[in-house]
Amino acid sequence: MNDSGTLEEAYGRLHRTGPEFDGWLSNHGPMAVESMVRHGYGREVHRWLDTYVGRLDELPRGISPIGAEDWREALGDPNRLGDWLTYFDRELREQPWRAVLETWWPRLLPGIAAGATHGVIRTGHAIHALLRQQDERRLAELGQALGYWAARWQAIAGFDAPSGTAEPERAFAGVPRVPDQSKGINHRLEQLAGISGWGSALAALEPAADAEQARAHLTRLADAATLRYVTHAHGNPVMLVHTATAPTAVLRALPALPADVWGASLNAAWAAGAAVTAAYAPAEPAPRRDLPAVPGSAEEVFELAVRHGDEHVIKLADTALDVYHRTDDPDALAAVVRAATLIRPFFS
Known part of the structure; x- marks a missing residue:
C-alpha cells in the first residue's frame, strides 16, 4: 500500500467521527496521520488509529441548514457544528476548493482562536495535503476542518x-x-x-x-x-x-x-x-x-x-x-x- 492510499483510508475512518470528543476536546486524528504519512510513517497509521478512534465521538447531526445569507448568525456557535460540516461539504462539491478558501479564509481568520487554534491547524494540514494531491477524501477533510473552525470561531481580544x-x-x-x-x-x-x-x-x-x-x-x-x-x-x-x-x-x-x-x-x-x-x-x-x-x-x-x-x-x-x-x-x-x-x- 502506498502512503497516498494510507492517508485516504485514514481520512475515511476519521470522517465517520466528529471534530470533537468528550464535549470539547479536539480530534487530532487527521492532523497526526497527515504528518505521519508525509514523513514516511504510513505503515504506523492504522495501528495508531486502532487505538485513537476508540475515544472519538460520532459525527454530529445538524439542526438547520446554513445559507449564503445567514452564515454570520451561525459563526462561532458550537451547537451548529453539524450544520457547518454539511455546509462546507456542499460548498466543496459545488466549487473549486481554492475558491471556497479564498472566500472563507478572510472570514474565519479573525476567529483564529477557534478550538484552542485547532480549527486553523486542522485546516493547514488539510491544505498541505491538497497541495500535494487532490481527491475526494482530501477535499472532505478540508470541509471538516473549515466547518470545525467556523463552529468554534473565537476572536482574540485586542486583535x-x-x-x-x-x-x-x-x-x-x-x-x-x-x-x-x-x-x-x-x-x-x-x-x-x-x-x-x-x-x-x-x-x-x-x-x-x-x-x-x-x-x-x-x-x-x-x-x-x-x-x-x-x-x-x-x-x-x-x-x-x-x-x-x-x-x-x-x-x-x-x-x-x-x-x-x-x-x-x-x-x-x-x-x-x-x-x-x-x-x-x-x-x-x-x-x-x-x-x-x-x-x-x-x-x-x-x-x-x-x-x-x-x-x-x-x-x-x-x-x-x-x-x-x-x-x-x-x-x-x-x-x-x-x-x-x-x-x-x-x-x-
Missing part, C-alpha cells in the same frame, strides 16, 4: 495589525501572562482584554510591508515559537505546542491563498501565538542544565515522536523538522524530546 519594531523572539518575550491560570483556555483568553500591557505586546511585532515579507515574518514566528518551547514547555507542554503549530499551519496555507491576505494571516498567527503564550507560559524559563540532550538526527526525532504516539508530540515533530531544516538549530529537535519527556506517551 489588530501590529505596528512595532520587535522581531518574533523579542515579541514573544514581551507577552504578559494572564493572572488566573487555574482553569481552561477559554477562561484564560477571557482575561486578555483586562491585562495591562496586552495591547502593547500585540502591537510590538514588526509588521510586514508586503506579501513576501509577511511570509518571511511568519516563518520566523514559527521558528521562534518552536525554539522557545524548549525552555518554556513546562508551563503547559500540551497547550504550548500550539504556539508553534498554529503559525506553521498558516504558513503552509499561504501557497493556496491570494497574496493580498498574507499580511492579515501573519497578524492573526501572531495574535494566536501570543494569546496561547499569555495563557500558559511559565513565570520563568527552565535552566539549560535541565533540558534534554539534542538527538542525533531529524529522522531520529520523528521516529521518537511516532514511538511516543501522543498526537501533540507528533504534530510538534512535524513543525520542528521544518524549523530545523530552515535554521540548523538543534533546539528545534530538542523541543520534540522535551515534549516527549513532559507529555504522557500515547501507548503507555
